[in-house]
Amino acid sequence: MEALSIQIKVNGHSHRLQTFPNRRLLDILREDLTLTGTKEGCGIGECGACTVLVDGEAVNACLILAPQVDGREILTIEGLSERGSLHPLQQAFIDHFAFQCGFCTPGMLMAAKALLDVNPSPSREEIRQGLAGVLCRCTGYIQIFEAVEDAAQALLETAVSGIEGTAGAAIAQRTEEAR
Amino acid sequence: MDSLHLPAFQYQRPGTLREALELLSISKGPAFPLAGGTDLLVQLRSRPFAPECLFVDLGNLTELRGVQLENNNLQIGALATHAQLAASPLIQAEAPLLAWACARVGTPQTRTRGTLGGNVVHASPAADTIPPLLVHEAILVICSPQAKRRSALDRFLLGPYRTTKRDDEVLVAFSLPRLTNQPPAGCYRYGYQRLIRRQAVGIARIIVAAALRLQGHTISEARLACGAVTPVACRLGGVEEWLRGKEAILPVFQEAGERASREAFARIGPRWSTPYKQPVLASLVRRALQQAGDS
Secondary structure (H helix, E strand, C coil): CCCEEEEEEECCEEEEEEECCCCEHHHHHHHHCCCCCCCCCCCCCCCCCCEEEECCEEEEHHHCEHHHHCCCEEECHHHCCECCECCHHHHHHHHCCCCCCCCCHHHHHHHHHHHHHHCCCCCHHHHHHHCCCCCCCCCCCHHHHHHHHHHHHHHHHHHHHCCCHHHHHHHHHHHHHHC | CCCCCCCCCEEECCCCHHHHHHHHHHCCCCEEEECCCCCHHHHHHHCCCCCCCEEEECCCCHHHCCEEEECCEEEEECCCEHHHHHHCHHHHHHCHHHHHHHHHCCCHHHHHHCEHHHHHHHCCCCCCCHHHHHHCCCEEEEECCCCEEEEEHHHHEEECCEECCCCCCEEEEEEEECCCCECCCEEEEEEEEEECCCCCCCCCCEEEEEEEEEECCEEEEEEEEEECCCCCCEECHHHHHHHCCCECCHHHHHHHHHHHHHHHHHHHCCCCCHHHHHHHHHHHHHHHHHHHHHC
16 A cells, blocks of 8 residues: 555645545544544444535545545634634534533534535524434434524624625514514 | 554546546456445445455546436436535436435435445445436446446346446446426326435435326326335336326325335245335335325
8 A cells, every 4th residue: 555645725724644545534634633623433424423524515534535635625623713713603502502422513513514504594404404414412402403593693693794784784684584 | 654444455546537447457456436435435444355455536537427418318427426416406307306315315424425326336225316216217327448338227236235337347427318298298296205214324224216207197107116125126017007097196006005015025025024014115105106196
């Protein structure tokens, strides 16, 4: 087996790594970059604890070989907060106590981030389906769904307050009516 | 550092299909095309692979990802992902059974990576996408270094996890003859039903895919496929024949369910689970036909 070189961008930082083809994205993140927030649960794509975003899409980091992400952009739980302040999803998970042991939480948050990126105001059912790839054995999921709903609302409000003048007010009103 | 988690293997990531085919044909050990990896990487952990095994990563062959309508055939690249197909307006319009199956297979995470070609070549008896493809009478386009061949899906599948694909071949595309909705021949309506322990992650216990062509309330053509319940997913030709010319009403669907269940279980012979599965298959067939008839 020959070593190979890959170039990846993780949480905004570029890395060139020498690695072996039988190493997974999960191994690169945890062992080479010491980004241990991404967890290994089952290792066979069933529990979702290793969920990260590759080019904005949720994937199981345990089911991708390192060379398969050559040239790609990766977002892990360590890259979710911005400028030292928690992402609204992280804050909502804390507010709702949406975890006990916390092992699934990084995967839950990344799956939720992928969902909200494409669907900013998902229904409860859409949240259930969006998070169906991550197992939580502690919470019973309800607090997690509520947290994602709250975070979606917070993100929409942030987006609206970023729009100046009447357009923003109109969107705010429509959001209020939709509620 | 070498991996602690996966065995050693040889790996190549060719830039063209021709290169990929050459690599597969000159490999000294067993060679496997690698698409999304959602099945292959699981197998890597559970069964022995010799270090000379070669994985030929098809990830750079972006030309095998397209979906288009061409001369009344729906052409689907073998590397199109489940997520891509589930979201494709063309697939939703032309092959809703396939769109539904792709939206349900695995989890959001595996649908991002998993490909239609991979699902079919893996040839699990419970593959979610195979019954819809059987209903559409999909033709597979398979390339080797020497030739390109076409094969009907039902002939391609030999048994559980066994197909006619050789080690030096790559499945490159699916061609689905378009089911046209033209009066007076009638319009196609679809139904898809699945029995599974849990909607995500799980492995289907029974899958039913149905298409009915309706002229008014009369069934002018029926296509019915079941998966997971037989060793190889298959069409149920006897029931399809029986349905032709019948009215699209509940008592007909009920009897079709009974007949479909008898037909499927006659093929595989009695098993310990037959008394449990037989009435369930009948119900799922009835529901799939109702779903098609009501849509």
